Amino acid sequence: MPFSFKDLRDFISFLEAKNQLKRVKVEVDPILEITEITDRTVKKYGPALIFENVKDSKFPVAINLFGTYERTAWALGFDSFSEIEKFLPNVLSMIPSNLKEAFGTLIELSKFRHLKPKLVKKAPSQEIVKTDDANILEFPILKCWPEDAGRFITLPLVITKDPETGIHNVGMYRMQVYDEKTTGMHWHIHHDGAQNFLKSDKDKPFEVAVALGGEPALIYSATAPLPRNVSEYMLAGILNHRPIELVKAKTVDLLVPANAEIIIEGYVLHGETRLEGPFGDHTGYYSLADQFPVFHITAITHRKDAIYPATIVGRPPMEDCYLGKATERFFLPVIKQLVHEVVDIDMPLEGVFHNCVIVSIEKTYPKQAFKVMNALWSLGQMMFSKFIVIVDSDVNVHDYSEVAWRVFNNVDPKRDVLLTEGPLDVLDHSAPNPYWGYKMGIDATRKLPEEGHPRPWPKDIVMSEDIKKIVDEKWKEFGIDI
Ligand SMILES: Cc1cc2nc3c(=O)[nH]c(=O)nc-3n(C[C@H](O)[C@H](O)[C@H](O)COP(=O)(O)O)c2cc1C
Ligand SMILES: [Mn+2]
Incomplete structure (x- = not known):
């Protein structure tokens, strides 16, 4: 119960x-x-x-x-x-x-x-x-x-x-x-x-x-x-x-x-x-x-x-971060219902919720990441999201090291970044005005030829399963202490 x-x-x-x-x-x-x-x-x-x-x-x-x-x-x-x-x-x-x-x-x-x-x-x-x-x-x-x-x-x-x-x-x-x-x-x-x-x-x-x-x-x-x-x-x-x-x-x-x-x-x-x-x-x-x-x-x-x-707020992590994280989890199914390709969402505490949203999507057509950004900017308080980072569905949005690796390697800054403007959270002090400003969407998904990427997209480096198994079995014998 x-x-x-x-x-x-x-x-x-x-x-x-x-x-x-x-x-x-x-x-x-x-x-x-x-x-x-x-x-x-x-x-x-x-x-x-x-x-x-x-x-x-x-x-x-x-x-x-x-x-x-x-x-x-x-x-x-x-x-x-x-x-x-x-x-x-x-x-x-x-x-x-x-x-x-x-x-x-x-x-x-x-x-x-x-x-x-x-x-x-x-x-x-x-x-x-x-x-x-x-x-x-x-x-x-x-x-x-x-x-x-x-x-x-x-x-x-x-x-x-x-x-x-x-x-x-x-x-x-x-x-x-x-x-x-x-x-x-x-x-x-x-x-x-x-x-x-x-x-x-x-x-x-x-x-x-x-x-x-x-x-x-x-x-x-x-x-x-x-x-x-x-x-x-x-x-x-x-x-x-x-x-x-x-x-x-x-x-x-x-x-x-x-x-x-x-x-x-x-x-x-x-x-x-x-x-x-x-x-x-x-x-x-x-x-x-x-x-x-x-x-x-x-x-x-x-x-x-x-x-x-009472509560105190200040540099994260603070008590309100956990309320915000509850909202992230609670509303994920609602967002998925409305923006079907969304797989998972993470709002890093350092982004204080309105400043950064990382989203993984099941991408099936060109420029879908841009569609998702625009959809999110239209949804209730998601409109405040200053930075939206979109990654493919196989990326763990809660692993910031993985997300950073994908962004730094997958993004062509001219083609894959969408700058737009609209309402921002009143607390965003970087905006010259208190109520609105610029927002950035970053498309860190694998690019398709139709997205202006004629070159083949490289594969992730992954070891074959049979070799992993052999090494697992023999690991103790190597005496490598890690
Ligand atoms: C600790 C804490 C303090 C907050 N302070 C304010 C505030 O001073 N002004 C404000 O407009 N929103 C503040 N918020 C955010 C709102 O409570 C939140 O956006 C809420 O969804 C607003 O509800 P509403 O949509 O019914 O107006 C605060 C949130 C927390 C967790
Ligand atoms: Mn309300």
């Missing part, structure tokens, strides 16, 4: 039982010190951490919960990471055409009906309700890096409603704390929270709620690149094998996770922006300060003994 967790503390107990969680009892400072401790821990594939005694706050901090492949797999309800990509294929094989339809149909399948979010009346996340006296500074919010503009909420599940369809969106967008009742709202223009806001009535405050904690599958889902018509609440329910329980928020017309640790309610006004950042980001660089919307807090509700969940 796969794992399933009803809330953050359920997952914490599970990790503790697996000896994968360390409780730190000495006092620590949420200003920079927690980052240094966590950074050292995550880089050594160390345990999840609970800081029980955080300076100037009565609430503990939970961090690095997802900080290894194993813990991320567990959080999503899988025994091991390799199980993740097996989850969707059976369902998807029944489904035709494009991504949006694929997921829409998926949700409609009666198989998943019982996993739709469930409305409850009483919620742990609303044990304490504060409105006028709400103060976000009560929580141990981290200042992560020395040149960060201030304290940032780093693991928030930002909940908005599509003004037309009413579908709830849950996205992870960091929030800079300005004062007791005001934060930034760093939703990138391309993401669903920002798109819902843009579509909303310009004369009215746009209601937003933010959950901290909740089912680990829901925390992951907030980072997943789902199509707009699919609520992250639904994906989380499917992953968790039980519906996400929701409750009506106290001061806004939104349904919020009943099992979260903390809920922050409020609104964003059209036309109001404020300088947000700099912030030490997941690229390993400080993202530049820029104007972003402002979030005004109307209420904070929480459990009596709330745990404040």
Whole structure:
């Protein structure tokens, strides 16, 4: 039976039982010190951490919960990471055409009906309700890096409603704390929270709620690149094998996770922006300060003994890398369904997901690699891929040495490189503009005569099997110690 967790503390107990969680009892400072401790821990594939005694706050901090492949797999309800990509294929094989339809149909399948979010009346996340006296500074919010503009909420599940369809969106967008009742709202223009806001009535405050904690599958889902018509609440329910329980928020017309640790309610006004950042980001660089919307807090509700969940991002590998890798595995079957020749995909951590994608394909016709690049640049958040490297199906995309060998040897830079332009991730600092720039596709497949390669393509050097067998049998006799 796969794992399933009803809330953050359920997952914490599970990790503790697996000896994968360390409780730190000495006092620590949420200003920079927690980052240094966590950074050292995550880089050594160390345990999840609970800081029980955080300076100037009565609430503990939970961090690095997802900080290894194993813990991320567990959080999503899988025994091991390799199980993740097996989850969707059976369902998807029944489904035709494009991504949006694929997921829409998926949700409609009666198989998943019982996993739709469930409305409850009483919620742990609303044990304490504060409105006028709400103060976000009560929580141990981290200042992560020395040149960060201030304290940032780093693991928030930002909940908005599509003004037309009413579908709830849950996205992870960091929030800079300005004062007791005001934060930034760093939703990138391309993401669903920002798109819902843009579509909303310009004369009215746009209601937003933010959950901290909740089912680990829901925390992951907030980072997943789902199509707009699919609520992250639904994906989380499917992953968790039980519906996400929701409750009506106290001061806004939104349904919020009943099992979260903390809920922050409020609104964003059209036309109001404020300088947000700099912030030490997941690229390993400080993202530049820029104007972003402002979030005004109307209420904070929480459990009596709330745990404040956080993460730090920075030069990879960091905790968010494992969430990204889960997405790579989880969505591979979806991509294969839509771009049939795709065999496997790898996004190296150093490419911070949006900057580099390596793809192996089953090539059967000329210039097919270019077709695949263009297809990927059209798919949801894959549009951000700055470099796409295409190799043949017999290449192991997870072996970067093999990929580099193929690229350096197989590519004619003039013929095999496609330069194009379009939207880029807002965090790509190499682009002269914040929202768009140039992208490069590199075709490292074997070239066909029809692709302008009249010379024969050379064969890989491979030893014959009978000689390998002879050498295997005699190996010990040679006395070669390797
Ligand atoms: C730790 C972490 C921090 C993130 N911070 C932001 C952010 O500040 N702004 C943003 O737009 N996306 C951020 N993202 C990426 C989005 O959460 C991700 O692209 C997600 O799919 C967006 O959901 P949406 O498509 O529903 O908007 C972050 C992701 C992670 C894992
Ligand atoms: Mn979404």
